[in-house]
Amino acid sequence: MAKPKSQLLETFIERGYLHQCTDMLGLDDLARTESIVGYIGFDCTADSLHVGSLIPIMLLRHLQQAGHKPLVLLGGGTTKIGDPSGRDQSRQLLGDEEITKNMLSLRKVFERYLTFGDGPTDAVIVNNAEWLEELNYVEFLREYGRHFSINRMLGFDSVKLRLEREQPLSFLEFNYMIFQAYDFLELSRRHGCLLQLGGSDQWGNIVNGVELTRRVDSRTLYGVTSPLLETASGQKMGKTAAGAVWLNEERLSSYDYWQYWRNVEDADVGRFLGLFTDMPLDEIGRLSALKGTEINEAKKILADKATELCRGREASEKAASTAYATFDLGTIGDDLPTFDIEAAALVKGLTLFEAYKNVAGLANSKGEVRRLVGQGGARINDAPISSIDYLITASDVNSQGLVKLSSGKKRHCLLRPK
DSSP: OOOOSSHHHHHHHHTTOOSEESOHHHHHHHHHHSOOEEEEEEEOSSSSOBGGGHHHHHHHHHHHHTTOEEEEEEETTGGGTOOOTTOSSOOOOOOHHHHHHHHHHHHHHHHHHSOBSSSTTOBEEEETHHHHTTOOHHHHHHHHGGGOOHHHHHHSHHHHHHHHTTOOOOHHHHTHHHHHHHHHHHHHHHHOEEEEEEEGGGHHHHHHHHHHHHHHHOOOOEEEEEOOOBOTTSOBTTEETTEEOBSSTTTSOHHHHHHHHHTSOGGGHHHHHHHHOOOOHHHHHHHHTOOGGGHHHHHHHHHHHHHHHHHOHHHHHHHHHHHIIIIISOSOOTTSOEEEEOTTHHHHOEEHHIIIIIISOSOSSHHHHHHHHHTTOEEETTEEOOOTTOEEOGGGOOTTSOEEEEETTTEEEEEEEO
């Protein structure tokens, strides 16, 4: 395709968001001539999303910046079923109370990236329980089930991969793609929604919605997917040795969030600046060209900008200041993650395993702690620990009433006896 005429598709392509589109020319013409409503669905399986969900959120952000209206669909209904895409096992089913709690928590993240209100391009949040929980299942199957081919559904990756691995796929989960397609139909009717965005693993579900609406309402809808992102070394985005990189402050401190972006691989810096910040592309190009130790300055800018978007400028500046104090000055930064422990635990001594795994989450197993000690990466108050049997006691508490715990050169936290 020639260079897009619309700001929306131009942005998607230039910043690396575009993977597939159901009708590129049609969407380009539409986005150039009118303001459109576009949506992405997020199930409420946890009280926070993680970095793996950032590209969909950024898609909605750029949709709004291009003069269109973002619609955030929270799956109050579909969470009760569970999306089989990319999973070998069924999701744990949640009750109404927990789903509602998760929905309220997720909204806080979207409010960082999108402008909500009553204006023509202001974002809105919709809950698909509004229509899914009112369905008469027999009538639903008679009206819409006939538009879905089992043969074709078995060919979609979300189903095919599960079956190829001989992992069970419940009939409940098998219904998920039908309900997601129906979501698109309902959103087109209720909100004039014409565009669904999502990761490439959602392509089949999106196409189902486009085709269902064409057959039932004779209306043209559009779908766009982004590539599923991996790091330069092939790791899944949003996962670290310590677990998921959560977007909510309650799940992960701003300092640790900042550090995640500061420590990305050199080869990922330019790509991540394009995907996860609003920085101009020419400035991103300049930073991407830096070599050697200079690339560290680009990483700090990435960490600053990504953290500012997710946590706010104050949190970003505080995290950067803490990192400078910790790494450049060798002191204890004010914003290091801090964990309270019982002072009585230091009387008999706190084991390294207890401190690193159960308290601080700097390791996932005793074997990992043992390897950390063996490699010289376990340190208390910056002093290396040579024995796995070392006990943290009151003698390790510094003049500030803290114990600094380090895992390698990049991960630090504080223990505070209470």
